[in-house]
Amino acid sequence: MYTWTKTCVSAAVAAMLLFGGASAFAAPQAPEAAKEPLMKTERFEDYADERGKAMQGEHHRHGAKRLKEAAEYFGIQTEGKTAEQLRDELRKVRQEQPEKWAKFKAEHKAKRLTMLQAEAKRLGIATEGKDLRQLHKEVREARRAECEKAKKLGKEAGKAAGQDTGAKASGRTQA
Secondary structure, X not given: OHHHHHHHHHHHHHHHHHOOHHHHOOOOOOOHHHXXXXXXXXXXXXXXXXXXXXXXXXXXXXXHHXXXXXXXXXXXXXXXXXXXXXXXXXXXXXHHOHHHHHHHHHHHHHHHHHHHHHHHHHHOOOOOOOOHHHHHHXXXXXXXXXXXXHXXXXXXXXXXXXXXXXXXXXXXXXX
């Protein structure tokens, strides 16, 4: 008989666990964030989200600046208007004055080309006979190479500094 009651009790406990009745008996759990430290990929995703949000803000500021420039070019008042209102007014103006819009685009493109040529000159890139896209591509590649070079130099400088301090700490002298 003793075995029979043991079997019934264990079957009841198993049924409670199976159907979720054990949650009433479980100890309160810690908040999800306090359970375990973030894994490396989770930390990167959080950083990427923060960086994405920051870059998104920068993108919006740049877009707002361009909208304001276009509105001023066409004589549209910008005070107290949202970006959507400015876009709507610029669409109307673009349809009403296509020649002026083409002139605005050409001036904006020339301004961009001038800025890219100055940056290309700084990076030592030849600019003759290159269109905007080709020049942009070469400038971007040169900037990336410059960045990689700076990273390499930074790592090498860090290693060299680490070796120097290690030699000093151990009492060895370098000849």
